Amino acid sequence: MKKIFILLVAVSLFMACxxxxxxxxxGAILGTWFMVEANNVPGYSLDDCSRQSYITFNMxxxxxxxxxxxxxxNCVSDSSSGTWSSSSNSQYTFEIPQLGEVxxxxxxxxxxxxxxxxxxxxxxxxxxxx
Numbered sequence: 001m002k003k004i005f006i007l008l009v010a011v012s013l014f015m016a017c018x019x020x021x022x023x024x025x026x027g028a029i030l031g032t033w034f035m036v037e038a039n040n041v042p043g044y045s046l047d048d049c050s051r052q053s054y055i056t057f058n059m060x061x062x063x064x065x066x067x068x069x070x071x072x073x074n075c076v077s078d079s080s081s082g083t084w085s086s087s088s089n090s091q092y093t094f095e096i097p098q099l100g101e102v103x104x105x106x107x108x109x110x111x112x113x114x115x116x117x118x119x120x121x122x123x124x125x126x127x128x129x130x
Contacts, residue, residue: 026086028108032056037115037127049075055128057084063094091119 035053038046047070055065064081084094093103104118112130 028111029057029084029086029092029106029114030059031130033114033128033130035126036113036129037125039126040124041121041126042124052077061085 033055035046035051038044038050044050049068049070051068052075053065053067055063057063061083062081063084064079066077066079068075068077070076082094084092086092090105090107091103092106102118102120104116104120106114106116108114113127115125115127117125
């Protein structure tokens with residue numbers, strides 16, 4: 001179950017864009033983002049270990065992530081790579097091995113902070129900072 005959640009979080013992390021961004025404004029998402037909040041995410045809570053989790057969005061539309069969780073008292077990581085794309089209305093889609101494509105809405109509160117809401121879990125949100 002934890003691996004599925006980690007993959008869901010990874011998928012969620014691959015998506016971001018502001019409401020008024022267009023395809024030419026994809027630069028806002030580029031860079032490395034660290035998870036700082038997870039709200040209403042089933043079976044998941046943020047702790048010192050999971051706060052090390054990050055995702056990097058690259059200019060060539062690839063993305064790499066490293067997600068951490070506590071398993072039997074140990075902080076363990078799981079890495080992933082995939083692609084990302086943006087569309088209108090702050091929707092981003094990316095592909096993660098074993099999960100396929102995932103889409104969600106991203107809203108930037110600043111140049112260094114965004115919140116992602118997966119379409120499949122509309123009451124959940126994950127916030128990232130550079």
